[in-house]
Amino acid sequence: MPTNKNKTQVTASPERRRELLATAAEVFAAHGYNATTVRKIADEAGLLAGSLYYHFDSKESMLDEILSTFLDELWEGYDAVLAAGLGPRETIEALVTESFREIDRHRAAVAIYQKESKHLAALPRFQYLADSQQKFEKAWLGTLERGVASHAFRADLDIRLTYRFVRDTVWVAASWYRPGGGHSPEEIARQYLSMVLDGIAVRT
Numbered sequence: 001m002p003t004n005k006n007k008t009q010v011t012a013s014p015e016r017r018r019e020l021l022a023t024a025a026e027v028f029a030a031h032g033y034n035a036t037t038v039r040k041i042a043d044e045a046g047l048l049a050g051s052l053y054y055h056f057d058s059k060e061s062m063l064d065e066i067l068s069t070f071l072d073e074l075w076e077g078y079d080a081v082l083a084a085g086l087g088p089r090e091t092i093e094a095l096v097t098e099s100f101r102e103i104d105r106h107r108a109a110v111a112i113y114q115k116e117s118k119h120l121a122a123l124p125r126f127q128y129l130a131d132s133q134q135k136f137e138k139a140w141l142g143t144l145e146r147g148v149a150s151h152a153f154r155a156d157l158d159i160r161l162t163y164r165f166v167r168d169t170v171w172v173a174a175s176w177y178r179p180g181g182g183h184s185p186e187e188i189a190r191q192y193l194s195m196v197l198d199g200i201a202v203r204t
Contacts, residue, residue: 005162016055016125019045019053019057019126020041020045020052020055020062021062021065021066021069021088022034022108023041023044023045024041024045024059024062024063024066024134025066025106025108025109026044026108027040027041027044028063028066028112028116029108029109029111029112029119029125031086032115032116033059033063033120034110036058036059037049038053038058039057041062047179050145052160056101058167060125063112063116063120064125064126066108066109066112067109067112067113067117067120067126068108068128069128070102070106070109070110070113071113071128071132072130073102073105073106074098074099074102075132075135077098077101077102078095078098078136078139081094081095082139083097087150087152088143088144088146088147088150088152088153089152089153089197091143091145091146092144092147092166092193092197093189093193093197094145095139095140096142096166096170096189096192096193096196097185097186097187097189097190097193099171100170100172100173100177100185100186100189100192101186103170103171103173103174103177104177104179104184105179105186107174107177107178107179110171110174110177111174113116113171114171114172114174114175117133121133136167140167141159141160141163143157143197144157144162144163150189162167165196168197169192169196173188173195
């Protein structure tokens, strides 16, 4: 396999770089990080394997940029929600909606994150994945605790179980969601929130 030794990297146009990373993200999501080779990514991008090294020094660099871009954007949205001074229910609604918007924008990155983050976080380069997960958990648990304390949510709510349920229910959507489908991210979020917050049984 080619290496980046004696290679001179060139800067691709921003658009071309996004195209290459989008292709790599789809390959990583479909095949897994370990099973994905630079050659496989290059084949999907219509390049020779060696040519890809002129844009990225390794598949690890590509994955790093894919995940860090997704998480930076996710936290830009989450931080805005958390700073808005909303009530607990409104905060949950806004976080879920923002999550589906991120799935719409970065579906493949979300799928990679779901499958790979646990073992990647053990690598020094990907320590930020563990940091992000801790921050994510703190935001959700804190909002749920605030909701119980203010009587917006049931007093008998198991906070951690509820967090895991909502987290997994939302992010697993990356496995089936396709941008441009019959429902917008906001509409899917509304339906999910209706089921999570109000249930599915007819109220009498």
